[in-house]
Amino acid sequence: MRARHSKPRPRRHATFASVLGELLLTAGVLIGGFVGWQLGFSDAIMGNQQQAAASEFAQSLGDEKVAEEGTELRTDEPPRETAVGALENYAVMYIPRFGDFQRTIGETTSPLVIDSLEQGLARYETGALAGELGNFAIAGHRNGLGGPFTELDQLRIGDRIYIKTPEAWYVYEFRNTEYVPPTQVDVVAPVPDMPELDADDRYITLTTCNPDWSPEGRLIAFGVFVGWQPIEDGMPVELAEALEGNA
Template sequence: MLGELLLTVGVLALGYAGWQVWLADAVMGGQQQQAAQAFASELGPTAAAAPEAQLRTDEPPVETSAADRESFAVMYIPRLGEFERTVGEGTSRAVLDSLEQGLAHYSESALPGELGNFAVAGHRNGQGGPFTHLDEMRIGDRVYVQTSEAWYVYEFRNHEYVAPTGVGVVAAVPQQPQTPADGRYLTLTTCNPEWSAEGRLIAYATMVGWQPAADGMPAALAETLGRL
């Protein structure tokens, strides 16, 4: 009888702890979302672009490098729901754990739209858990990156699971560190499995186009977010 009682108490305690962590993530994630929306308005127009506006495939603008810990972009991932997060420079805990940011740019990687690999890290769980559902991305899903210069559009292509030492994922050409950059890539990294730092879950995407910041939010994204 005592053993059953202790087991029940243990299960309830674990459940309560899990609920607290989930609630904390939900609250902090909401704060990060609000901060991203505010920062997005500082970057430029967020109203929908004209429906006939087409993504450009010519040479995108040259982005200016941000200072360490400085916010410089907002990322939107419709597959992950109402997902807007600010990207800060550098992968320090100050950026990853921030209520104002939550996504961290690998400083040695390319900038948005730049030839090479724009690599970004985020927590899987805890501190807002922006990438909790990164494993749910599907081929063709779009990722939008807003800067003061432009909107960059990437399409998801595949996942990969690597060890924490698998730094080749952030190379200019992912997993081909000796190959010169030959395209524009986006790499998202987070922990795997959930609640563990045992491995890393990687999501790869390639750039399919861009449009000037002055044009406003890409119409397809605005439609998804209900902002037309």
């Protein structure tokens, strides 16, 4: 019985177009990876710069001593804060959930400023000041320019947010998040999401982009005021302990 021999398949010769396509594909992957690494690397560098600047500004706001053990937050009427001028630094925010997180809060979130927000965070100038009745609303980038709110979706119910001003330490507790389109501005109303109501309580609202690297939506984190203590009392003990544990 004679063996059957199959004809060898003709070799496919690489064409200029196919080689060029593979080279472009490889280049695209390499460039994309480099750009992603560069953006992440520059974010880390700027984030460290913002951290250092916030620490320095915090020292200028008052003594960095720690309050005495057993010092409790006050729940009476907080001191009256004074707004600063546009583009000036206003306060420092601490969020232990994010580790040793300190960021300066600047004044105003006009489009021109928020697009080049280098100090870290910015207060919505139409909102309340820290500790005031109403909505203390803060904006920050999720990615780029230090990405202060990259981990905003990692907050857990009960996590505390601390604000240091020249007058006092203000403490808020995180309650919930919401995903909204950029047009839903009611989240920064005096009573979040309820613009028809007058504020009878103190809130904090943190806003950033969603998803990562996209302006298509917004991630909103809401919190409520739980108390304050005078700046001369020193840093709240629980914050000092959290920062020490994250060091």
